[in-house]
Amino acid sequence: MEEENDSVTLHGMWISTYAKKVELALKIKGIAFDYVEEDLSNKSSPLLKYNPIYKKVPLLHRGKPLSESLVILEYIDETWNNLQPLLLPENPYERATVRLWASYCLQISDTMKKAFISARDVEGGAFDELFEILKVMEEGMKDFFPGGRSKICAENLGLLDIIIVCSLATYKAAEEVVGMKILDPEKNPFVYSWVTTLLELPLVKETLPPHDKLVSRLEFIKKNGFRFQSNI
Numbered sequence: 001m002e003e004e005n006d007s008v009t010l011h012g013m014w015i016s017t018y019a020k021k022v023e024l025a026l027k028i029k030g031i032a033f034d035y036v037e038e039d040l041s042n043k044s045s046p047l048l049k050y051n052p053i054y055k056k057v058p059l060l061h062r063g064k065p066l067s068e069s070l071v072i073l074e075y076i077d078e079t080w081n082n083l084q085p086l087l088l089p090e091n092p093y094e095r096a097t098v099r100l101w102a103s104y105c106l107q108i109s110d111t112m113k114k115a116f117i118s119a120r121d122v123e124g125g126a127f128d129e130l131f132e133i134l135k136v137m138e139e140g141m142k143d144f145f146p147g148g149r150s151k152i153c154a155e156n157l158g159l160l161d162i163i164i165v166c167s168l169a170t171y172k173a174a175e176e177v178v179g180m181k182i183l184d185p186e187k188n189p190f191v192y193s194w195v196t197t198l199l200e201l202p203l204v205k206e207t208l209p210p211h212d213k214l215v216s217r218l219e220f221i222k223k224n225g226f227r228f229q230s231n232i
Contacts, residue, residue, distance in 0.1 A: 008033035009060040011047055014209050015217055017109045018069040021166045022059055024207045025076050028157050029083045070102060073159055087159040101140060102159050107133055108167035112174065127182065137164075138188045149194050154203045164191070165198040166208070173214035177222055 010026065010033055012019025026033050038047055050058045050065035058065035059072045061079070066072050077087040088095050111130040141149070152161070168191075171183045185192040198204055 006062060007060075009036060010034070011036045011038050011044075011050070011058055011060070013038050015214070017166045017169060020169065020207060020209075021069045021162050022072050022076070024162050024166060024204065025073050025087060027203055027207060028085065028087070028154060028162070029076060029080050031076070031080055031083070070106060070163075073102075073162065077159070085156050085158065087157075087162070089158070097144065098159055101137075101144065102163050104133070104140075105137060105160065105163045105167060108164075112167075112170065115174075115178075127178075127180070130182070131187075134183070134188050134191060138191050141194070142190050145190075148190075149197075152194075152197050152201070154201055157198075157201075161194075161198055165195055165204055168195050169199070169208045170214055170218065171195070173211055173218050176215055177218045 008026065008031060010019065010022055012023065012035065014037065023035070036044075038044060047058070050060060058067045059075075060066075061075075066075055073087060088098055108130065111127075111133060115127050115130065149161075168183060175182050183192050183195065199208075
């Protein structure tokens with residue numbers, strides 16, 4: 001049983017891809033934690049207290065807050081390095097390469113947001129930036145995983161798996177809302193196969209938001225735009 005002075009609490013929102021990255025990492029490592037759902041259009045006093053500068057939803061460990069999803073993911077891996085799987089490789093070069101691609105991949109969530117600011121922006125090619133990111137990811141991941149990302153299971157997920165699946169968790173709902181192909185198996189066969197395999201894992205399914213709920217929210221966002229920050 002986790003001692004009180006080693007408590008972990010995640011403040012998040014159900015649709016936040018940033019919070020979902022951290023939630024999935026905690027579950028993969030088997031770390032017990034409390035989850036606090038936030039209304040980011042009406043931020044709670046504890047949230048403002050723990051992160052008064054950026055007002056982003058934090059992870060609390062032993063009462064001390066951390067923000068920014070990539071920073072938190074590395075903190076989790078380093079703090080609980082006795083728990084498997086390790087999210088980052090032990091080899092220094094591979095570790096640096098994963099960090100590089102992780103930082104690049106984080107752009108996906110922001111470009112998905114931009115595409116839903118308004119229907120006019122979507123029609124004007126708001127997804128072009130996302131398509132370019134996916135193109136670069138496709139070629140880069142083929143080189144990084146020359147034999148393919150095989151034998152994917154909850155016991156061997158790493159940092160890149162967490163970031164790619166959470167960043168693209170909404171792609172099916174987004175395709176339904178905008179009526180266009182976003183993650184194309186012909187243009188991005190490696191990334192498509194990777195993400196769809198990850199989405200079938202029970203641990204990932206239980207962590208990510210339900211499809212119908214996502215569709216409803218994305219319809220609202222397409223019409224009204226984002227009225228709050230859901231970053232972590």
